[in-house]
Amino acid sequence: MTVxxxxxxxxxxxxxxxxxxxxxxxxxxxxxxxxxxAGLMAKTSRALWLALWPLAIGHLLAMLVVILPFSILAAxxxxxQQIQIGAGLLVIGFGVFQLLGRRHPRVLTRIKPTQLGLxxxxxxxxxxxxxxxxxxYLGLCRPxxxxxxxxxxxxxxxxxxxxxxxxxxxxxxxxxxxxxxxxWLVYRYLGVAFVARSWFNLDVIWAASLMVVGAIALGFAVxxxx
Amino acid sequence: MALRPDPTFHASPKLAMQAPPExxxxxxxxxxxxxxxxxxxxxxxxxGSATYSQVVHTVVMxxxxxxFHHFGxxxxxxxxxxxxxHAFLERRFLIIPGxxxxxxxxxxTKPHPTQAKIHKIxxxxxxxxxxxxxxxxxxxxxxxxxxxxxxGGGGRDGTDGPPGIFIMDCETFEILGRWEIDRGAQTKHYxxxxxxxxxxxxxxxxxxxxxxxxxxxxxxxxxNKYGHHIHFWDLSARRNVQTIDLGANHQMGLEVxxxxxxxxxxxxxxxxxxxxNLEGSIWTWWREGGRFHIEKTATIPAxxxxxxxxxxxxxxxGAVPPLVTDIDLSLDDKYLYVACWGxxxxxxxxxxxxxxxxLAGSVHIGGIVRRTPHPSGRTFAGGPQMLEVSRDGKRVxxxxxxxxxxxxxxxPGGMPGAQVxxxxxxxxxxxxxxxxxxxxxxxxxxxQIRLEGGxxxxxxxxxxxx
Numbered sequence: 296m297t298v299x300x301x302x303x304x305x306x307x308x309x310x311x312x313x314x315x316x317x318x319x320x321x322x323x324x325x326x327x328x329x330x331x332x333a334g335l336m337a338k339t340s341r342a343l344w345l346a347l348w349p350l351a352i353g354h355l356l357a358m359l360v361v362i363l364p365f366s367i368l369a370a371x372x373x374x375x376q377q378i379q380i381g382a383g384l385l386v387i388g389f390g391v392f393q394l395l396g397r398r399h400p401r402v403l404t405r406i407k408p409t410q411l412g413l414x415x416x417x418x419x420x421x422x423x424x425x426x427x428x429x430x431x432y433l434g435l436c437r438p439x440x441x442x443x444x445x446x447x448x449x450x451x452x453x454x455x456x457x458x459x460x461x462x463x464x465x466x467x468x469x470x471x472x473x474x475x476x477x478x479w480l481v482y483r484y485l486g487v488a489f490v491a492r493s494w495f496n497l498d499v500i501w502a503a504s505l506m507v508v509g510a511i512a513l514g515f516a517v518x519x520x521x
Numbered sequence: 522m523a524l525r526p527d528p529t530f531h532a533s534p535k536l537a538m539q540a541p542p543e544x545x546x547x548x549x550x551x552x553x554x555x556x557x558x559x560x561x562x563x564x565x566x567x568x569g570s571a572t573y574s575q576v577v578h579t580v581v582m583x584x585x586x587x588x589f590h591h592f593g594x595x596x597x598x599x600x601x602x603x604x605x606x607h608a609f610l611e612r613r614f615l616i617i618p619g620x621x622x623x624x625x626x627x628x629x630t631k632p633h634p635t636q637a638k639i640h641k642i643x644x645x646x647x648x649x650x651x652x653x654x655x656x657x658x659x660x661x662x663x664x665x666x667x668x669x670x671x672x673g674g675g676g677r678d679g680t681d682g683p684p685g686i687f688i689m690d691c692e693t694f695e696i697l698g699r700w701e702i703d704r705g706a707q708t709k710h711y712x713x714x715x716x717x718x719x720x721x722x723x724x725x726x727x728x729x730x731x732x733x734x735x736x737x738x739x740x741x742x743x744x745n746k747y748g749h750h751i752h753f754w755d756l757s758a759r760r761n762v763q764t765i766d767l768g769a770n771h772q773m774g775l776e777v778x779x780x781x782x783x784x785x786x787x788x789x790x791x792x793x794x795x796x797x798n799l800e801g802s803i804w805t806w807w808r809e810g811g812r813f814h815i816e817k818t819a820t821i822p823a824x825x826x827x828x829x830x831x832x833x834x835x836x837x838x839g840a841v842p843p844l845v846t847d848i849d850l851s852l853d854d855k856y857l858y859v860a861c862w863g864x865x866x867x868x869x870x871x872x873x874x875x876x877x878x879x880l881a882g883s884v885h886i887g888g889i890v891r892r893t894p895h896p897s898g899r900t901f902a903g904g905p906q907m908l909e910v911s912r913d914g915k916r917v918x919x920x921x922x923x924x925x926x927x928x929x930x931x932x933p934g935g936m937p938g939a940q941v942x943x944x945x946x947x948x949x950x951x952x953x954x955x956x957x958x959x960x961x962x963x964x965x966x967x968x969q970i971r972l973e974g975g976x977x978x979x980x981x982x983x984x985x986x987x
Contacts, residue, residue: 323608329604488532
């Protein structure tokens, strides 16, 4: 972690927000096969497009639920590093849990196939999709600009809230564009054989992604202490 | 750990039909007098192979008296469910319940079918303690793990509380507990299956353990005391949403066969015997307007026979009931195969119009009175019973035993275990394969068959065949 903080630009952070959205979107575990199924079962592409809405909204809410508490915490400027270290550790810990505690998903079977929004929300929470975004979000909230350090806590909180909504929206938009694109390609051109063919085991990579994101955040936070 | 889904998992029934044909079959062997432990036979079904239609490997269990009946895989195409997203299981372990002992065996079929071996044994106590159920039976791989129907409740004779379904973990094989949250009017159990994207389950009824374990009880049958209901459930809510009475004379609606294509909201049920006239029947159930409906869509009459050719159980009736003990539906949902275990006939119905089955083919073999020999000249004791249809729909395999104590009542002359196969002709019609005959090892009977890579009563598909 010898990269100077200055190079960790806003641009890269936003790219990470979009990139993680695309990554979540193409992952079959985040729901695009459900949109394919919806379209095929109803025999109309309209059902596919309609299914994308609850999937996107569920994912968006899962992001917000995880990020919003941090937007309030992040307003405590003097504890900035500690919060970032805590968040980094939390994300790494969740990655380790995902790696070691992999079991057949059972809770999801209690959700009806028609409750796509609830399903999308639950699956994103269960996989720590929102947590993956937290370090990136905290980076974007970094009161790097000196004057922000002197802002009133209230103003800082509202700025952080706006940022949280913005980050979640951009992420969810990227996610549903990627997932919707996959669903449409499979529905219209590739056929359901592609569901099995395209399904790579991302469990380990996903857990590793969490740990890498957490480690980077931790590295910057520790570097920032000095 | 697998990086890609098991190649035997298919998104739709159509894709499963296009997969390579089976090269091995797994058949359960039971020792009817409990003098030997039950076993799993691995049969070579690859045409042209030097050991074609022979048992090439057996896994003998360490205990006696289990009574093997039905069995199933730990994982199948249902793993591609978009909801539960667990595509990286392996179709590898066969789950074999002992219907008499309540013991469950997990058999590992890797690295090769001919090296199959015992992986785990779940003792009856664990099942009793965790579920209050006994006599495990039908096994299906599903979204929440492995679902197993149990035909008995608690207590020594299995009548302490109702029977039902329990769930096992599909990786550790730990018994997780009862499946039902609200069973409604369900008090007996037998078979079950579902439509996963449509989120419903269908269950059937045989009878309680005292009604079958020591043989069929004629007084109970004539008093219409065996099962005659079909139950429909909300799969994710685990609630019985509708129970339909078939009419008390329609005794023992056993096998539940939903259409494989999940876009189709119908299926079939075979009824063993109508106590008014001894006929067997096929019923079609369907969902319309959020409610389930069922009607009798085909009947198979009893065949009159002289008293001296009948076993004591049937002498008073002067006829042989067809005894529809198993049905199986091809993966394209086109042909329904019906085993008439009493009359010794295997029927093929064209069910393109599900509520108007049309008889498309038939072969005779065995039978209580007909005793039709196999085309190879061998004697086929018993009748066509447990069926299995190949994924491509071209081969129909079956064995001859129903259940040890019932075999002895209907076929007191004995029943060496045998497995045969018929070719399903393009456009309809059946013909027994002269060169396919599997003899069970001495003293064993044969029951359910499972085909390598899945068959027509294993896999549940989550996407339509487009």
